[in-house]
Amino acid sequence: MRLTELYRKLLEIHGSVGKWWPGTPEEIAITAILTQNTNWKNVERVMENIKNAVKGNNLLKELDSLPEEKVAELIRPAGFFNIKTKRLKALLKFLKEYNYNLSRLRDLPTHILRERLLKIKGIGKETADAILLYALEKPIFVVDSYTRRLLKRIFNIELNDYDEVQRLFMTHYPEDVRLYQEFHGLIVEHAKKFCSKTPKCGVCPLKKECCHVSQMNGFS
Template identity: 45%
Template sequence: MNRPGYLLMYEKLLDYYGPQGWWPADNPFEMMIGSILVQNTSWRNVEKAFQRLKPYLEENVIYDMPVDELALLIRSSGFFNIKAKRIKSFMEWYSRYDFDVDQVRRVEGGRLREELLSIKGIGQETADVMLLYAFQHPVFVVDAYARRIFYRVGFNMPKTYDAFREKVEGEVPGSLALYNEFHALLVEHAKVHCKAKPICEGCPLFTFCDRRLDES
């Protein structure tokens, strides 16, 4: 890998899968709620929760809704009592900005990340997903799919979340569009080829992948 490996991987995935058009949501608020609902579950379960939640999916409605009522609506997402409390904590924070996404976008990225991480139940991955897809700050999202694919391809990445993220960001141009697409492409690749049990035949990364499968 004589040329920047992360970019080569990105380009091969983009050529193979094409633009993904992520995040799958109708608006930024739905995207933010979805990023909490998807914690420790599949997107399929989130979609089921959204079917019940959709009629109530307005900022003021969710803010005023009792936590037990919200929990019942999102039951299919798993850990629904915990997630309902996390959503309510998030809504308390969001209310400080009058539920105005444009106000939040004007906040400096580092400060905004610290604010998101101070919300109970919002960890590094969820905060970065919100930063990237809702608040339009360029950041590389380190999820389980990224860890799996980077390891198998042959990149020796740091164990900690921020060190992994910073290593990628230090070598990949800080473009909002690129980070947006990169994350979506890694998710798609993990679903199609680089599964827990990988399907290497036809994989767009096969020619330079080390295929380290034993610890992934």
């Protein structure tokens, strides 16, 4: 199987997952920070806490108005809450420059936005690109550990550099927001269901086309 076929194959297996990352653009900007090193159920609990505490029309502005101690209390279920509070506050400080209006950011070129997001303390490439793709609807491919895992196992392609992996996908697929949103979601779904840390190769629909399975069976 070629890399250019992966999206279609995953779509056939899992069906459409659409945008995949839930929430409004403002909520996505927040959850991109919260989801670091935790599971989604914890993120949902935190968002419920935030929505109960923040009653204004501008979620980002109202959250920024809260003292760090209060924010830390609200996001405690997400783990590493002191670190994440500082990262969240740093992001909100950046967004304040645009009056917390994400539509103003969408008018900026993707590469400029990415550079600015990466200058925010605590925001790495994966988090920045998740905000760009899902909150700001910019055509940039999000790379995570699941992406690297599928590349390694299915195609025997081992790349550790984030930008290299991103370039690989963006070279083989057109720059399309909806495509990248769904593709990333499909990769995560497949990795969780079949290609977990301990892979379930026996029941994986891609086992006949997977380099990892071939190597285990002595066909490499």
